[in-house]
Amino acid sequence: MRSDLVAAVRRFNRTVTQRVGALDDEYMASGRPLAQARLLWEIGPDGAEVAALRARLGLDSGYLSRLLRTLEGDGLVTVGPAERTGGDARVRVAALTAAGRAEWAELDGRSDEFAWSILAPLTGQRREQLVTAMAEVERLLVASMVVVRPCPPSDPRARACLRAYARDIGRRFDDGFDPALSKPVHDEELVPPAGVFLLATLNSEPVGCGAVKLHPDAPAEIKRVWVADTVRGLGIGRRILGDLERYAATRGWTTVRLDTNRSLTEAIAMYHSAGYREIEPYNSEHFAHHWFEKQLPPAPG
Amino acid sequence: MRSDLVAAVRRFNRTVTQRVGALDDEYMASGRPLAQARLLWEIGPDGAEVAALRARLGLDSGYLSRLLRTLEGDGLVTVGPAERTGGDARVRVAALTAAGRAEWAELDGRSDEFAWSILAPLTGQRREQLVTAMAEVERLLVASMVVVRPCPPSDPRARACLRAYARDIGRRFDDGFDPALSKPVHDEELVPPAGVFLLATLNSEPVGCGAVKLHPDAPAEIKRVWVADTVRGLGIGRRILGDLERYAATRGWTTVRLDTNRSLTEAIAMYHSAGYREIEPYNSEHFAHHWFEKQLPPAPG
DNA sequence: TCATTTAACTGACTTTAGTCAGGTATCCAG
DNA sequence: CTGGATACCTGACTAAAGTCAGTTAAATGA
CATH class of the missing domain: 1.10.10.10 (Winged helix-like DNA-binding domain superfamily/Winged helix DNA-binding domain)
Structure with missing residues (x-):
């Protein structure tokens, strides 16, 4: 195989x-x-x-x-x-x-x-076929060239992602996004051992991110999962999510949670298909409409 | 476009x-x-x-x-x-x-x-997609890398094609193929100005051939169109046919003919779709069941 | 303000890749 | 059996590619 x-x-x-x-x-x-x-x-x-x-x-x-x-x-x-x-x-x-x-x-x-x-x-029809197949190869190779790595949230590329994240959700939320109304996330919370920030890059350009906070005596919490629209639909979000889950699991956490806004329909679909189930609100985040939870399989090794 | x-x-x-x-x-x-x-x-x-x-x-x-x-x-x-x-x-x-x-x-x-x-x-599904698209690109690039060139019929690569052609049709004809019963084609007839032999090569390996005899005061006659099964279905046969037609047209012929055996169904389909129409027998070739003719457009230039 | 880092640069060098003109033994056509 | 082609080889060479240590001037951080 x-x-x-x-x-x-x-x-x-x-x-x-x-x-x-x-x-x-x-x-x-x-x-x-x-x-x-x-x-x-x-x-x-x-x-x-x-x-x-x-x-x-x-x-x-x-x-x-x-x-x-x-x-x-x-x-x-x-x-x-x-x-x-x-x-x-x-x-x-x-x-x-x-x-x-x-x-x-x-x-x-x-x-x-x-x-x-x-x-x-080539004949006209085969030309079209070739160009289509080339575009498909290219698209999928781009997906495979994206690298997901831990990165300090203070890194300029991380900052760029977080700005893009805020801009994106501001555009998509029905009522806009005002960081002042949202629970802030501080850099220290996303630096080991308190948590981690993952940066996805394509040829060293930032194209996505995600973070997890390892709350002591509480489920780990996933935050700030974002993928640039140039590389959406290639499974990058799912990779980031999976890497964050593994990060939490290898450090002993057995449950992860996250909250999200009703406008982010693809994200919600992704959480469902990644094994998350909807739960009661576990926080009072102003912009959240859905809360999800997933049991992590024990880390191998 | x-x-x-x-x-x-x-x-x-x-x-x-x-x-x-x-x-x-x-x-x-x-x-x-x-x-x-x-x-x-x-x-x-x-x-x-x-x-x-x-x-x-x-x-x-x-x-x-x-x-x-x-x-x-x-x-x-x-x-x-x-x-x-x-x-x-x-x-x-x-x-x-x-x-x-x-x-x-x-x-x-x-x-x-x-x-x-x-x-x-990549996820399993995207892996499959990538491999499929890669195979498609490869297949079509192979088609575009095939080179069709005039070649003396005495060339060893031409000989190899003609042998492969005889072997192939021997296998496919209902009653086998005995060269002794078929009208022979002599090398001199396939060398300019009497005619031409075209060789198709992929990375200098022979993968197909075709010839045209320019009969004085009679329609040109296409013979020995063959494509190796490793590169069938890529439009090579049609390219050879087109090149032969152009060769005849630029030398002033306005009509080409050919005969073929009923077992060669793809070839017959190709002749139809390339603008040939079936005509009455113009020769007494032992292994022929169908005879085709095409009017050539005047050569440009 | 002073040590450290950084971006671009220079000089001296090596390795890799490739070309070209012969040379030798073998093959082949007449 | 001879003259020319062919398969592989050697020697002498060049150009391109790349490496590395060290320099200069500007930026940065304590």
């Missing part, structure tokens, strides 16, 4: 990523070394901060500097201080010159050409 | 081939340079001829030799004369030593591990 699935993925990796990937590189490198072409491509018509390029391409800082000097020497790129006023004066921004934009457009055209060379031999 | 499709393929290329492909390489290279690891992998537990490795990996002959010497030096590989008696004494075969097999198994394990790392974060 598992081995069948693994074999299928390996076949795919072999034929698709190796072969198509190699061809893609070949198209990309037009007389210019691949690393330079890729860098030029990543800078793009809008420019990019050097640090962002380093992260996206996964390059050594020194190596990247040298590549930038080469492209500058060829008159394709200028590297200057960031323009945003009040920014960090150490940060530098790479931007394309007119010649650089021309070469970028050339790469863009080649990339189009390569994509079309894949579609061209 | 076209640009939507192209954009979708490009998105796929970016996320899938770049990201998954890069990770795959990383898993593959375990302390050893990627080229060596790939070569070791390709040799495999059963060994492989040096020429086959060169073709599969697309390496320079000298470079491959050097890589083999390195692996030999590390005690992972032995390169010796081919064992098949009566073979070409120049041909050499690379085989893994015990240590080589151990390292191969290590790579195999890593490859499994990587494949599983993609599937593991």
